[in-house]
Amino acid sequence: MTHAKLSLSLKNELAELDQLSASLKEFGATIGLPPKILFNVNLALEELICNIITHGYPENGSHQIELSIEYRDHTLTIFLEDDGIPFNPLHARCANRTCILKKRQIGGLGVQIARSMMDDIGYQRCGTKNRLILKKFITP
């Protein structure tokens, strides 16, 4: 298959991450995605969506997070959009990887992992929405 698309609307609840994994697995099977790429994409999206759910809505409430994944020309292009408070993960401070155990903190790790898993990440603030555009190239 040379072209396929997946669109998902997820509630801002951690339990939705199971739905994300299941949908990605199914989509991956449809397009013959290598297992490593599926792992990378699932992990990057979990980390970014987790951040949105945990930090994007200080006033809580029920919100939808919109995800679309397009596969074309051996490239996955992913749009992730939420209506939470302005947050650009590309500006987030990365975790200190060289710190000794006693001083290690977990903050910033999710974003660092997401950035390592994808080939490109871009951010836009569009009106009241945060939008991330991620790319993963799949070598044939």
Added chain:
Amino acid sequence: MELTEKQHSQKRVFKITGRLDSNSSPKFETKILEVIQTSPMNIILDFKDLDYISSAGLRVVLKAAKRLEATGRKLSICGMEEYVREVFEIAGFDTFIDIIPTLKEALESR
């Protein structure tokens, strides 16, 4: 995620099967911290059948490693699959946790 815990040669071995993500990690955290509190032994995590780990799982591993270090004990992890290993390296966790190829070698180590 399935979690089993056994004792082998003076060490507690946790075998985790499946995924350690935001939903499954809390259960792992509760169990491992309880064991760290109640047992004086070193701990081995058997990741042979662990397919996936996110920062939620890493958070628990870090917490466990810190608690063990505070009491002079060690955390080792064996059987890590390639993709999981890569996540540990990205996070820099390979600098303070013993990553050992097999359970057998982990049990034999000090």
